[in-house]
Structures are given as structure tokens and as C-alpha cells.
Amino acid sequence: MKTLHTFFFALLFATISVAQPPAYQRAMGEALGQMGAAESPDDLLAAANTFERISAQAPDQYLPNYYAALSLINRSFMLSTADEKDQSLNRALELVENAEKIAPGNSELETLRGYAFMAKLTVDPASRGQQFSALTYQSFGKAMAMDSNNPRPAALMARMELGTAQYFGSDTSKPCGMAQKAIALYEAEKATGFDPSWGRDLADQVAEGCK
Amino acid sequence: MIRFVLFALLLPVSGLGQTVLQGVIADKSGSTIPGVNVWITNTYDGGTTDPKGRFNFTTSSDSTLEIQASAVGFITARQIITRSSKEIEITLYEKVNELNAVSITAGSIEVSDKATSVVLKPLDIYTTAGAIGDITGAFNTLPGTMTVANDGRLFVRGGDATETAIFFDGLRVGNAYNTTGANVPTRNRFNPNLFKGTFFSTGGYSAEFGDALSSILSLESIDKPVRNQTDISLMSVGGGVASTFVGKNQSLTAEVNVLDLTPYQELIKQDIDFEQAPKGFSAQAVYRHNWGKDGLVKSFLQGSRNSLIIWNKLPGDDSRGQRTAIQNDFAFGNTSYKKMMAEKWLAEGGFSISSNTDKVAIDSNNYEIDEQLIHVKQKFTYYASDALKLRTGVELFAQTYDERIVASQLERGFNDTRVSVFTEGEYFAGNDFTFRAGFRSTAFGKANLVNLEPRLAAAYRPYKEGTISLAAGMFSQTQSADFTVLNDDILPSQSKHLQLSFQHSDGNRTLRAEGYLKSYDRLALANGTTDGEGYAHGFDVFYRDRGSIANLDFWVTYSFVQSRRQFGSFTTQVQPSYAPAHNISVVGKYWVEQWKTLFGATWAMNSGFSYDDLNRPGEMESITPAFASLSLNASYLIRQNLILHVACNNVLGRDNVFGYDYSSATDENGQFQSISRGQVAKRFAFVAIFWTISTDKKANQLNNL
Numbered sequence: 001m002k003t004l005h006t007f008f009f010a011l012l013f014a015t016i017s018v019a020q021p022p023a024y025q026r027a028m029g030e031a032l033g034q035m036g037a038a039e040s041p042d043d044l045l046a047a048a049n050t051f052e053r054i055s056a057q058a059p060d061q062y063l064p065n066y067y068a069a070l071s072l073i074n075r076s077f078m079l080s081t082a083d084e085k086d087q088s089l090n091r092a093l094e095l096v097e098n099a100e101k102i103a104p105g106n107s108e109l110e111t112l113r114g115y116a117f118m119a120k121l122t123v124d125p126a127s128r129g130q131q132f133s134a135l136t137y138q139s140f141g142k143a144m145a146m147d148s149n150n151p152r153p154a155a156l157m158a159r160m161e162l163g164t165a166q167y168f169g170s171d172t173s174k175p176c177g178m179a180q181k182a183i184a185l186y187e188a189e190k191a192t193g194f195d196p197s198w199g200r201d202l203a204d205q206v207a208e209g210c211k
Numbered sequence: 212m213i214r215f216v217l218f219a220l221l222l223p224v225s226g227l228g229q230t231v232l233q234g235v236i237a238d239k240s241g242s243t244i245p246g247v248n249v250w251i252t253n254t255y256d257g258g259t260t261d262p263k264g265r266f267n268f269t270t271s272s273d274s275t276l277e278i279q280a281s282a283v284g285f286i287t288a289r290q291i292i293t294r295s296s297k298e299i300e301i302t303l304y305e306k307v308n309e310l311n312a313v314s315i316t317a318g319s320i321e322v323s324d325k326a327t328s329v330v331l332k333p334l335d336i337y338t339t340a341g342a343i344g345d346i347t348g349a350f351n352t353l354p355g356t357m358t359v360a361n362d363g364r365l366f367v368r369g370g371d372a373t374e375t376a377i378f379f380d381g382l383r384v385g386n387a388y389n390t391t392g393a394n395v396p397t398r399n400r401f402n403p404n405l406f407k408g409t410f411f412s413t414g415g416y417s418a419e420f421g422d423a424l425s426s427i428l429s430l431e432s433i434d435k436p437v438r439n440q441t442d443i444s445l446m447s448v449g450g451g452v453a454s455t456f457v458g459k460n461q462s463l464t465a466e467v468n469v470l471d472l473t474p475y476q477e478l479i480k481q482d483i484d485f486e487q488a489p490k491g492f493s494a495q496a497v498y499r500h501n502w503g504k505d506g507l508v509k510s511f512l513q514g515s516r517n518s519l520i521i522w523n524k525l526p527g528d529d530s531r532g533q534r535t536a537i538q539n540d541f542a543f544g545n546t547s548y549k550k551m552m553a554e555k556w557l558a559e560g561g562f563s564i565s566s567n568t569d570k571v572a573i574d575s576n577n578y579e580i581d582e583q584l585i586h587v588k589q590k591f592t593y594y595a596s597d598a599l600k601l602r603t604g605v606e607l608f609a610q611t612y613d614e615r616i617v618a619s620q621l622e623r624g625f626n627d628t629r630v631s632v633f634t635e636g637e638y639f640a641g642n643d644f645t646f647r648a649g650f651r652s653t654a655f656g657k658a659n660l661v662n663l664e665p666r667l668a669a670a671y672r673p674y675k676e677g678t679i680s681l682a683a684g685m686f687s688q689t690q691s692a693d694f695t696v697l698n699d700d701i702l703p704s705q706s707k708h709l710q711l712s713f714q715h716s717d718g719n720r721t722l723r724a725e726g727y728l729k730s731y732d733r734l735a736l737a738n739g740t741t742d743g744e745g746y747a748h749g750f751d752v753f754y755r756d757r758g759s760i761a762n763l764d765f766w767v768t769y770s771f772v773q774s775r776r777q778f779g780s781f782t783t784q785v786q787p788s789y790a791p792a793h794n795i796s797v798v799g800k801y802w803v804e805q806w807k808t809l810f811g812a813t814w815a816m817n818s819g820f821s822y823d824d825l826n827r828p829g830e831m832e833s834i835t836p837a838f839a840s841l842s843l844n845a846s847y848l849i850r851q852n853l854i855l856h857v858a859c860n861n862v863l864g865r866d867n868v869f870g871y872d873y874s875s876a877t878d879e880n881g882q883f884q885s886i887s888r889g890q891v892a893k894r895f896a897f898v899a900i901f902w903t904i905s906t907d908k909k910a911n912q913l914n915n916l
Contacts, residue, residue, distance in 0.1 A: 023255055024255075026255075027255040042245065042246065042259075042261070042262065045246045045259060046246075046258070046259035049246075049248035049257070049258075049259040050257070050259075052248060053248065053250045053255060053257045054255060056250075057253070057254070057255055081718050082718055083718055087283060091283055126334060126802075126809075127332045127333075127334050129851075130903075131437055133851075134437040134438045134905070135437055138437070138438065164851055167807075168807075168848075168849075168850050168851060170850065
């Protein structure tokens with residue numbers, strides 16, 4: 001029994017050490033913890049910086065850039081001035097592009113781009129609504145086409161569409177259906193390693209809002 | 212075994228002794244910088260500076276280390292330290308480039324979505340009360356403009372409307388306004404939805420622009436529409452359909468519009484006697500094609516026909532007066548490109564052709580006027596370094612003009628060719644100083660003249676939100692066709708600008724104040740000479756506030772100008788009729804969330820127009836009563852893609868007078884009879900529905916837009 005455990009552990013260790021050096025593993029684990037614990041825009045910038053440092057050490061991994069961008073997008077919602085928000089979001093979009101050079105055609109990155117556009121829209125909805133709502137929907141649509149099992153574009157799109165539908169008092173069945181679909185995809189999702197797994201709460205919120 | 216593996220895992224962490232590195236990051240002025248990423252090269256060890264610019268983190272690396280610090284907007288710094296360093300101090304230097312550098316605000320007003328602090332956004336053109344979706348109407352609320360509501364064109368800082376040159380993607384538009392009858396205000400021919408941004412300069416502009424004594428209005432069309440869509444507008448005065456098709460490397464927008472004021476005028480009595488209400492149609496198309504990865508080619512084509520018939524009462528005459536029938540045919544096409552030719556070389560260029568035909572019948576006399584303008588332009592920008600940008604280009608203008616009296620086949624006209632070259636450099640001496648210097652030289656074909664016009668500008672940032680800038684230059688403009696047709700080698704008129712500007716902009720609030728001196732020389736006179744001179748001195752103040760009161764966005768503009776010039780048949784320097792001394796605009800927009808409605812109000816006033824009272828001694832010695840107009844509008848967002856817009860101009864029904872016309876001979880009492888130039892109607896009401904249908908297949912599947 002003990003030998004078996006040892007064997008599995010050794011195997012796991014071996015796998016990790018071949019694919020990703022332990023320092024990367026540890027650094028990513030810590031950085032994700034830092035991002036999760038962030039309470040202020042400063043905390044999120046610090047988390048984004050940590051991911052950027054990891055990215056410099058692991059240039060073949062797209063996830064450090066991915067999480068740096070995600071931290072900066074989430075940070076933009078906490079900032080107060082439009083210029084600061086835009087600066088944070090522009091940097092996030094740059095990081096998404098950097099990550100796409102490592103992992104082209106990645107559904108998670110396209111989702112993140114849509115999320116950044118969504119954040120840009122909220123900075124100035126009156127002026128940016130037309131352009132950025134189209135760009136946001138396009139990105140989420142592309143992300144779904146790239147990976148129909150990715151729950152995040154569905155959850156984000158449901159969130160955005162529900163808001164619009166409720167605001168104009170129109171039919172909410174489509175975003176509500178999409179939220180249910182997103183929840184089902186989250187149920188089925190087997191996130192491995194540091195793969196993105198966030199957004200379930202968003203889908204639940206939309207589903208709650210549909211009741 | 213497990214122990215061993217665990218030990219191996221932990222080894223890199225605890226195997227070597229750890230050192231805490233700490234310090235502070237500051238800019239060259241000593242102010243600390245928060246949010247800086249600090250790390251040891253080739254390791255995961257690092258941290259972020261706190262709000263006081265301090266960092267500390269642990270490292271287990273060797274005794275001699277390279278530490279790096281990077282932050283957005285700064286050059287990444289590297290420094291060699293030892294593990295025993297107690298307090299590390301790193302200075303970060305700001306990146307000097309166009310993006311960070313202070314920009315020259317003197318005379319320039321940018322309309323774009325690029326930054327939230329811009330003076331005006333493209334959407335403002337639609338939501339400014341009084342403008343009714345007219346580009347010029349919205350610009351008439353900005354500093355440096357004069358409200359001449361019976362004309363509708365842009366009058367800048369005491370200059371006449373022809374002194375503002377209008378460009379479409381950098382290429383000149385001839386006859387940018389529709390031809391109308393006396394006292395019937397015109398509109399800009401281009402729909403604001405074509406443009407992503409506008410650059411408006413009220414003086415001191417770059418050497419790139421010429422043939423304009425006072426001002427530049429440069430319209431930049433949309434580069435890449437985001438999706439397939441169809442826009443339908445149904446208005447009380449007409450309607451239109453525009454469709455956009457977006458492909459991978461190309462896109463096409465095609466649009467038709469019809470305008471007919473007949474039903475409106477049947478419903479609401481007009482003060483001007485229309486035999487035929489203004490009506491017309493226009494069709495336009497824009498085609499855009501990517502050129503490689505970083506290039507773009509755009510072509511635009513517009514054709515339109517507009518007509519109206521009015522009767523103008525004549526002073527001292529009780530009959531219906533004089534009948535004027537106007538039919539205007541206009542076509543404009545341009546093709547422009549921009550492309551990075553080499554790493555640091557941007558090439559831009561293109562050509563435009565404007566063609567305008569007016570068929571005018573005054574009573575039984577028929578006239579025809581044909582005008583064509585061709586503009587060819589090629590420009591290169593060389594980014595010598597982040598701090599230095601050089602621009603050079605060459606332009607060709609070819610103009611033909613022909614007017615005929617139809618009955619007698621009497622005809623006269625002219626054609627002229629001009630070639631201009633320009634060169635300009637922009638230097639960013641740090642991010643707080645910007646200098647621009649250049650010159651423009653034009654060879655005027657018929658006038659057999661080569662001129663040289665220096666242009667200079669500088670900007671300084673005394674503090675983060677402030678800009679002080681200065682601009683000066685010499686400008687020229689060919690004489691209007693009225694004079695050139697009589698004398699085709701007439702010299703161009705000239706002006707000199709000097710202006711000093713201060714701007715404070717902190718995101719939601721913008722305050723601008725600008726003073727200027729402008730002198731005019733070689734203005735054409737009725738006696739055939741170009742001995743006219745003049746000046747326009749003044750200042751304007753602008754304040755826009757988007758943030759102080761929730762949901763309220765407002766701006767206040769005050770423009771003062773003292774304009775005097777000898778021109779046309781005047782024998783002395785007079786105040787032109789289009790240059791009221793005091794001009795005020797107050798524009799407000801208020802968003803009511805629960806009604807999903809944006810309310811707008813614009814109050815425009817000026818101190819009155821000068822006019823020549825033939826019964827009084829002197830020239831242009833009289834001033835009309837003050838002009839004032841309150842306009843209201845409301846845009847109701849029925850659905851995300853459906854807007855109901857209602858508007859009313861001059862809601863208070865104020866009787867504004869723009870001047871007087873006098874009889875050509877005195878009556879029995881020795882007086883010249885007069886008649887006032889009034890408004891088309893007391894009020895103008897407007898209702899429209901704007902509907903956008905997305906025809907993007909992908910978008911359609913995913914949302915109901």
C-alpha cells in the first residue's frame with residue numbers, strides 16, 4: 001500500500017517535473033492564492049505583477065499571461081477614474097495578445113478578450129455601447145465556437161444579455177437558458193492543474209436573477 | 212521514500228538561506244511610484260511596490276543579483292545589487308513618446324472616443340440640442356465659433372465661412388455645404404455616422420493644412436466597422452437606410468437618404484415663403500480594404516441632388532417679391548490609404564474629386580455654375596525616435612469654375628492649379644515639453660507666386676492635468692470665385708495667427724481658455740485690388756463638466772471676438788455681419804435612468820449682427836438686437852437598437868433678426884425702405900426613429916440585437 005502511494009506520488013512528481021518545473025508550480029499556486037485573496041485594486045495589480053514575473057520565467061506557458069490579464073480586468077472594476085480603468089484594460093488586452101502567441105486559437109483567451117471589451121464598455125456605456133457590445137458578443141461567440149464545452153463565455157454572455165433584457169423589459173428566456181447551459185458545462189468541467197475554472201458564481205447569479 | 216520526495220520538493224525553498232530585499236522606487240523628481248513590478252532577473256523572486264513606493268521580498272539567489280523594476284509608462288530599470296544591500300533605491304524614467312507627451316491644445320479641439328477627457332465625442336453630435344444631427348450644428352457650440360443661425364455654416368473667430376477648410380480623410384472637400392437660398396440655413400453634406408473622429412482647429416494648425424485663413428475641420432471616417440448591420444431612420448422630414456457588410460479584409464457601407472420638408476411645411480406655417488420646400492436625395496458608399504497587416508485603403512463616393520424654390524419679399528414692395536429656384540447637384544469621391552512602408556515610415560495619401568453644379572433661376576433669369584476641385588496628396592511620417600517625429604508631403608489642387616447665363620449663353624470661368632509642399636517636425640523634450648515647427652510652401656499657378664508659411668507651436672505641462680500651449684503661423688487662401696472669375700491671377704489672401712492657450716483637464720472636467728491675435732492681409736476688394744486688410748482679436752473660454760452632478764453633462768462656451776476688415780465694396784475696416792462680438796452657448800444633457808431618456812438643452816446667444824443701415828451714415832454701423840435661441844431635445848431608448856428622438860429648435864419662438872435688406876432707391880421721404888432678414892420659421896420641430904438591425908449571422912444567433 002505504502003509502495004503504491006509512493007509510486008503514484010513519484011509518478012506525479014515525475015510528470016510535473018518534466019512538463020513544468022516545480023518552481024513554476026509553486027509560483028503559480030502562490031500567485032493564484034494571491035489573486036484569490038485580493039481585496040483592493042492594489043492587491044490585484046500585485047497579483048498581476050506576480051503572474052507577469054512568472055511569465056518571464058515560463059515563456060512557453062500561456063496561463064501566467066492569462067491570469068495577469070484576468071487580474072487587471074477585475075481590477076478595472078474597482079478603479080475609480082476612466083483613464084485608470086482604460087490603462088488597466090489596455091494592458092490586459094496586450095497580455096491576452098502575448099498569450100495568444102503561445103496558445104493560438106485558445107477559447108479561454110478569446111473569452112478574456114470579450115471580458116476586457118465588456119469592461120471597456122462599462123467605462124462609458126453611452127459612447128462605447130454600440131461598438132463594444134458588438135465586439136464583446138463577437139468575442140464570446142468566437143470563444144464558444146472554439147470550445148463549445150467552455151462554460152465561461154456562456155456565463156459572461158448570459159450575464160450581459162440578462163442585464164440588457166431586464167433593463168429594456170424584454171424577454172429573458174435566452175440569457176436564462178444560456179445560464180442553465182453554462183451551469184451544466186460547469187458541472188461537467190474537469191479543470192486540471194491551473195486551467196481556468198472561474199465564473200460558476202456568475203452563472204449561478206444569472207440563474208438566480210432569472211427566478 | 213515520501214520523505215525524500217518531499218525533501219526534494221522543498222529543497223529549492225529552504226535549501227539555501229533567504230535574504231530579504233527591500234527598497235523604494237521613485238521617479239526622477241523623487242516622487243515614489245506605487246504598483247511597480249520589482250524582481251530578480253531570471254528568478255520568480257519579486258514583489259510590487261506599495262502605495263508609498265516601497266517593496267520587500269525574499270530571495271534565495273546568489274550574492275550578486277540583477278534587480279529589475281517595471282511599470283506602465285516607464286522605462287524598465289535594471290540595477291546590480293548584492294544580497295547584503297540594505298536599502299535599494301531605484302529611479303524609473305518616464306517613457307518619452309507621443310502617447311505620454313503633452314499635446315498641443317492651442318486652437319485644436321479633438322472629437323473622438325480615444326480618451327474620456329476629449330472635448331467632444333462623436334455621439335455628442337447626435338445628442339446636442341439644436342444641431343439636429345448636423346456636424347456643423349454641434350461644432351457651433353464650441354469655443355471660437357460664431358452663431359450665425361441663418362447661414363448654418365461654421366464661422367470661426369471672426370472669419371467668414373469659406374475660411375474653414377473641410378477635409379474628409381485628409382482630402383479636401385469642395386462645396387461641403389448644400390446650396391440653399393437666402394436665410395435658409397444649410398447643413399453639412401456628410402452624415403456624422405460616417406466618422407470615428409474629427410479634428411477641429413480654430414487656428415495655428417499644422418503645416419499639413421493649407422488654403423484656409425482661419426480654421427480646419429478634418430473628418431476621419433471609420434476604419435473598421437465591427438459588424439454587419441442595417442440602420443434605418445424614419446424622420447418627420449424624410450428617411451434613410453444604411454447597410455454595412457463586414458468581411459475578413461474588407462467592408463462596405465452603402466446608404467441612401469431622402470429629405471422632403473413638404474409635409475412638414477404643410478403642417479406648420481413658415482415665415483419664409485416657400486413655393487417648393489427643400490427636398491433632395493443622396494446616395495453614398497464607403498469601401499474599405501486592408502492592405503497587408505498594417506495598411507488600409509478607403510474609398511468614398513457620394514452623389515446628391517437638392518432643390519428648393521423661395522420667394523423673398525423686396526423692401527418697399529408689396530408683391531410676393533423675388534422668386535429664387537435652386538437645384539444643386541453634388542458629387543464627391545475620394546480614395547485614401549495609410550500603410551507602414553518600413554519599420555519607421557508611415558505613408559498616407561490619396562485623392563479627392565468634388566463636383567458641384569448649381570442651377571439657379573432668379574425670376575426669369577437662369578444661371579448655371581459648375582465647380583470642380585481635385586486634390587491629390589502624399590504624406591510621409593518618419594518616426595526618427597520615440598521623441599522625434601518628422602512629416603513631409605506634397606499636394607496638388609486643380610480647380611475649375613464656370614458660370615453661365617443660360618438665355619444669352621454668356622459664359623465665364625477660370626481654372627487654376629496649385630502645388631504645395633510641407634515639412635514639419637514634432638519633438639518631445641521629455642513628456643512635459645512638445646515642440647512643433649514646420650513650413651508650407653505653395654506655388655500658385657495663375658498668380659505666379661510662391662509663398663512660404665512658417666508654422667510653430669509648443670506645449671508645456673506645468674502639472675499633471677494642465678497644459679499651456681502657444682501656436683503661431685502664416686496662412687493663405689485663394690480668393691473666392693467671385694473675384695477670381697474677374698481676375699484669375701489675383702493674389703491669395705493671407706493671415707497670421709498667434710494664440711496662447713491654457714487647458715485643465717481631469718477626466719470629468721475640462722476648462723479651456725484661449726486668447727488670440729489674427730491679422731488679415733490681401734483681402735479682395737470690389738475695385739479689383741487685394742488691398743483689403745483686417746484683424747480679429749479675442750478670447751474664448753470653455754468649461755465642460757461630466758462628473759459633478761450625477762447623470763448631468765454640460766458645457767458652457769463664451770467666445771469674444773473683435774473683428775474688423777476691409778473687404779468687398781467696403782471703403783473702411785468694418786465689423787463683418789458674421790462676427791458678433793459676444794457669443795455664448797450652454798449645452799446640457801441629462802440622463803433619466805427610469806425613463807431611459809436623454810434630455811438635451813442648448814441655449815445659444817450672441818450680442819447681435821452688424822449691418823449697414825443705409826439711412827445712417829457710415830458702413831456696417833448698426834447692430835441687430837441680440838440673438839438668442841433655446842433648443843430642446845429628448846432621445847428615448849425604446850430598445851437597445853431603437854431610439855425615438857424628438858427635438859425643437861427655438862422653443863421660445865423668439866423673433867431673431869439677422870440683418871436688414873434695403874431698397875435700391877429712396878422713397879418719397881428720402882428714406883431707404885428696409886426689410887428684416889428673419890428666420891425660416893419661429894420654431895423647428897423634428898421627430899425621428901432610429902432603428903439598428905444587426906445582420907451579423909454570428910451575432911444574430913447569439914443575441915436579439
